[in-house]
Amino acid sequence: MKKIVVKRLRFNVYTILLALLLIMPIVDTISGALHDMVPVGQVYRFFLLILMLVILAQNSQKKFAIVSTMLLLFTILQTVVSGVDIFNGVKDIIKLFTPIIMIVLMELLIIEKKIKDAYIFRIMDAWSVIYPILIITPGLFGYGINAYDGNVGWKGFFYAVNEISFIMSGLVMYLFWKLHKEINIGTLVLLAINCICIALMGTKTGYATIILFAGIFFIDSIFEKKYTKKIRVCMLIILVIFMCALGYTKIQNVTASIFERWQYQKGLSHSTVDFLFSMRLRRLEDAISIFVNGFYLLLGWGFAGEANGFPNMEMDFLDLLFRTGLVGFCIVCMFYVRKFCDVSKKSLWGALIIIWSIALSFGAGHVLFYGQSGMMLAFNYIYTLNIGEARDKRALYTL
Template identity: 30%
Template sequence: MKLSFKTGYILYDLLLLMPFVDMITGYAFNLNMNGIITYIGQGYRIFIFLYMVCTLYCHKFSKKQLWLIIFTIFLFLLNLIQYIRFNGSVIENFSYTLKLLLPVYLIYSLSITSRYDKDIINRLLNVYSWIYPLSLVIPKILGIGFYISNYAFESGYKGFYYANNELNVILMVLFVYNFQKLYDNIIVREKNPKDIHGINGIDFTNLLKLFLIIFALLFIGSKTSILSLFIVCLAYLFKYEGLKYKLKFILLLICLGLPGIPFIGFILNSQINNIISRIIYSYNRYVEIEGFLSFLLSRRNLRIKPGFDFWYSDGYKGVLNFILGIGKSTKCPNDGISANQFALIELDFFDCLFWFGIVTVCIIIVFYLSFFIKSLKVKDLFMEKVMFLFVFSFSMIAGHVMMSANSGTIFAIITADLFIKSCNKRAENIKENAESI
């Protein structure tokens, strides 16, 4: 069966629903509601997973994709083994197995779909650049939505969403994406001013999206994302070759910052003060007693040792736990931090290790890093590499990516984008080399 252009639109429409599905289920979870509304997200993920399976089935499988079938069967057999060993929740373990597989399948589905709909990823990121920040800014202005319960001083706001860490990942990806547009705008203006829209070569629609994203990130108030804003700006500063472009870029940041920073400071004065107070409070509370690492990782590192202690409490069975994991639904009986919620450490490497074992961890890490390593052979693709490194690093130190539905989807989108553009660049280089012979 041959795929058509319409297939791309179906996948696009399904992915476009993601923020709205997340807001509906987030609203239900924030109010501790029960019933069918809480299963909308699971139903949505199952449907999109089955659709991607059909897409891959209709397309001729390559040897590289054949491993995906074997890996999927392995994970579901692993669920069965964990149920027999620990008598845990089959539904909960299945749900997180599906979340782990979704980004993997989506990377392949997008790479196939892009052959028929080449602009699908750009269209998604452009629309997300409006939906996600506005879905935080508008409810905040209207005085509705929810605050992040474990943030002191009411310094974190998440609208109708449930997982604020996932929002951080998504908004930072969108920030880099739109920041790259601003960067390209400056370079293109230098080379060909007629190709630029806006006044003096600056697209004000793009600027508006950037400011909305910054507002949304400040509403959430995560120290990781706020720090990442500065790191991204520094990365782009070092990207420029030559003093002339560096000075122009610094001048642009100053011109945007002079009116922008006072405006943001005036509008969000209370929010910024609350964020600073929370960070100082956390620093004073954790650094002196538990060390800087606990402050940096929000004490996630303290959940690791109880996990290993629980693993090896059964003697030789600990080795089996290390290889196959213990499943998401298994709880840790130790009296450590968040002991009753040991199933979520919030560091994706260790979460995946404890739930699925070292074999699965190695497969997943090698799978994702292989796309980045291959992209290093290609020049350019700076934005795509920065986005990948940011999300992968966030996954390792803050979690909520590889086994989270929404941030996992964004990770898949940018990984697919990196993969597609790397392949296209390599093909162009081969063609140029052939023509030059």
């Protein structure tokens, strides 16, 4: 008689970390629903930050020393620069450093084989299911929060449309890459549903992501002639799903209101560029004048600048420059550029994903200093750093 051995799931700090990352969509939809009452998202991310620092200290005292020193240095400087609104300044520092710490930690844990890189892809797979459910389901039953004033767009119970749009754009990029690796009906359906979510939210950056990566996928596939027939099938299935979705009256009404809003915004804009950047560039001249003439070049005017009357560009890397000065700007940019170089050595697709992620952060903002989208930026880096190692397709499609 054969002896049956049951493998027990081992719970440790790494399991807890992965579980906390997995439930991010659920935490953020609860946080959005209770936004004015309980800071669920802030508590979640503060606990996550402490856990990541503890794990980093356990696995590499050198990396922990570097990261914690920079975090402490930024906090001290912002305490001095931010003036009366120290709390919001420190809160934004935590949001800025959480993705950086996450990238450093996850890369280390994967190299040290404390966690498998396949788990990162599984979390992305899970998010590509959970996010659409949390966006579409409330709207179908008449609940949730509109993306914009005037009952325009859907975003479920998520609070900030720009943040959730960046997340959905990240998932669409991931699913296009996954489709590039292997044509799979499940991936096709998920891609179509995630694209529908972006269409319902109505952000220009989301639409641009779909168009750009559909083009990249198509051009890339042309050079792989064996996939020509499969591409036609893919496009046909996606088209059918879109047509079925657009046949639903409520979705028709939402998309129609989005395009009406775009027409209204276009009428208020000075030019096409002004429209594409949602009129943010109008603040640039004043911001540069204050930054240059106000002795803010080295350390900036602080994360609490908007509360103190300084312009908020809503374009992350310009805000980073103005808020932290040349010192903070160079430190943060050097980290992301260095990691981009590592990604570009492994995969062209990975490099394109990171370039567009940074472009979205620069052009539309709401990434570097925001909890949800900042973590998505970190995940974009983490999984693209491991694209080169993910050669076994079975690792991407099996648990």
